[in-house]
Amino acid sequence: MTDTIFALASAQGRAGVAVVRVSGPLSWNAAEALCGSLPEPRRAGVRTVANPATGAMIDEALVLAFEKGSSFTGEALVEFQTHGSVAVVSSLLDALGSMEGVRMAEPGEFTRRAMDAGRLDLAQVEGLADLIDAETDAQRNQALLVMRGGLSAQTESWRNHLLHALALIEATIDFADEDVPVDVVPDVVAELTSVRNELAGQLAGADAAERVRSGFEVAIVGRPNAGKSSLLNRLAGRKAAITSDVAGTTRDVIEVRMDLGGLAVTLLDTAGLRDSEDQIEAIGVALAQERAAAADMRIYLLEPGQDAPDGGVAVDEADLVVRGKSDLGSGDLSSLTGEGIDALIAEVTSRLTFRSQGASLVIRARQRDALVRGSAAVDAALGALEISGADLELVSEDVRAAVTVLDSLVGRVDVEDVLGEIFGRFCIGK
Ligand SMILES: Nc1nc2c(ncn2[C@@H]2O[C@H](COP(=O)(O)OP(=O)(O)OP(=O)(O)O)[C@@H](O)[C@H]2O)c(=O)[nH]1
Numbered sequence: 464m465t466d467t468i469f470a471l472a473s474a475q476g477r478a479g480v481a482v483v484r485v486s487g488p489l490s491w492n493a494a495e496a497l498c499g500s501l502p503e504p505r506r507a508g509v510r511t512v513a514n515p516a517t518g519a520m521i522d523e524a525l526v527l528a529f530e531k532g533s534s535f536t537g538e539a540l541v542e543f544q545t546h547g548s549v550a551v552v553s554s555l556l557d558a559l560g561s562m563e564g565v566r567m568a569e570p571g572e573f574t575r576r577a578m579d580a581g582r583l584d585l586a587q588v589e590g591l592a593d594l595i596d597a598e599t600d601a602q603r604n605q606a607l608l609v610m611r612g613g614l615s616a617q618t619e620s621w622r623n624h625l626l627h628a629l630a631l632i633e634a635t636i637d638f639a640d641e642d643v644p645v646d647v648v649p650d651v652v653a654e655l656t657s658v659r660n661e662l663a664g665q666l667a668g669a670d671a672a673e674r675v676r677s678g679f680e681v682a683i684v685g686r687p688n689a690g691k692s693s694l695l696n697r698l699a700g701r702k703a704a705i706t707s708d709v710a711g712t713t714r715d716v717i718e719v720r721m722d723l724g725g726l727a728v729t730l731l732d733t734a735g736l737r738d739s740e741d742q743i744e745a746i747g748v749a750l751a752q753e754r755a756a757a758a759d760m761r762i763y764l765l766e767p768g769q770d771a772p773d774g775g776v777a778v779d780e781a782d783l784v785v786r787g788k789s790d791l792g793s794g795d796l797s798s799l800t801g802e803g804i805d806a807l808i809a810e811v812t813s814r815l816t817f818r819s820q821g822a823s824l825v826i827r828a829r830q831r832d833a834l835v836r837g838s839a840a841v842d843a844a845l846g847a848l849e850i851s852g853a854d855l856e857l858v859s860e861d862v863r864a865a866v867t868v869l870d871s872l873v874g875r876v877d878v879e880d881v882l883g884e885i886f887g888r889f890c891i892g893k
């Protein structure tokens with residue numbers, strides 16, 4: 464019999480309410496032992512929860528039971544909503560742990576069971592993991608789409624087209640000796656081409672999807688004392704970086720995480736760009752150049768009197784060049800007075816929002832890799848079909864390979880090795 468597992472599903476520590484989840488064949492028995500009778504399935508009921516071994520009362524809780532086949536895990540499941548006290552939760556967990564056939568869940572084990580029961584596929588599990596980690600609206604929306612099966616539905620449709628192509632090819636191979644000269648090649652080519660184009664479309668939006676998921680990096684660069692750290696602090700609304708009138712104050716890259724219009728953005732403050740005799744500062748400048756070059760966008764901060772960026776970091780059309788310290792005379796913005804700061808935020812947000820709009824549903828390197836391999840297999844099949852008198856056996860092998868790759872994307876085959884890694888990153892209780 465499968466183990467019955469339990470865990471705190473809500474966050475650790477003091478809270479208004481804590482949720483303890485019990486899933487598996489013995490979950491209802493365990494819950495009945497704790498609270499007498501269970502409410503009707505899917506109907507909340509208030510119960511007194513007591514330790515069956517000692518009779519000691521643990522708490523008064525809202526109890527919810529789910530029947531096998533209609534819970535998150537697909538198993539019989541009970542949720543206790545207790546008062547969110549550390550002592551209540553630990554005595555409830557202790558009481559559960561002392562029961563025969565019931566044990567603490569491993570990280571991600573509830574989700575793993577949901578997947579085994581066919582309630583979620585692997586791509587959806589990845590969406591769920593991202594949803595739990597989501598900090599901004601864009602991350603939440605993206606994760607929800609994937610968790611609700613957006614990528615899975617696409618994959619299913621590609622798979623159906625490929626299977627249709629395969630059926631056409633195989634019928635031709637089977638009837639090769641007979642007198643039915645039907646040329647299936649045009650239909651097969653049409654099916655494969657449409658799949659290839661859709662795969663290419665998803666792949667084209669993978670970079671943007673990755674940015675939405677992990678956040679855009681925006682680096683502030685410029686000469687020493689231009690006011691970069693002051694600008695970072697103004698944008699962050701707190702004193703994240705040291706500022707001073709000493710040129711060469713910043714050496715390390717300072718990172719501040721922000722939410723700009725629902726997008727996750729990491730703002731980088733970097734060392735002022737100049738040739739320095741100071742070894743440590745020179746290392747800082749090299750680091751600044753490296754991080755700025757790798758960032759998605761740069762804000763080049765000009766100091767008063769400076770007309771244009773002076774090398775050191777390549778500035779392209781994705782970047783913003785702004786004049787600071789406007790309070791001293793002319794300029795676009797001032798970190799001292801706040802002038803022009805909202806306009807800068809609006810401009811950065813609109814540029815990044817524009818870039819995020821092409822995002823596809825490919826949220827993981829694993830998924831992208833599968834699409835790249837699937838697309839290569841479809842290309843190989845199409846290539847083989849271009850030769851007149853194409854070897855249909857070879858074509859069918861390529862198409863079959865593409866199907867297998869798509870199956871691995873949703874976890875239908877061949878994914879034991881990635882499962883451990885994916886579920887291990889969930890917390891206990893999920
Ligand atoms: N008047 C005025 N002074 C500013 C403004 N922004 C920064 N400063 C001053 O300019 C000097 C340098 O500011 P920082 O923010 O340390 O400049 P930085 O570009 O980070 O300097 P490094 O880290 O040394 O490269 C400090 O004395 C700041 O107070 C501004 O908008 N107006």
Ligand SMILES: [K+]
Pocket residue numbers: 687688706707708709710711712713
């Ligand atoms: K400075």
Ligand SMILES: [Mg+2]
Pocket residue numbers: 691692693704705706712713732733734735
């Ligand atoms: Mg600085």
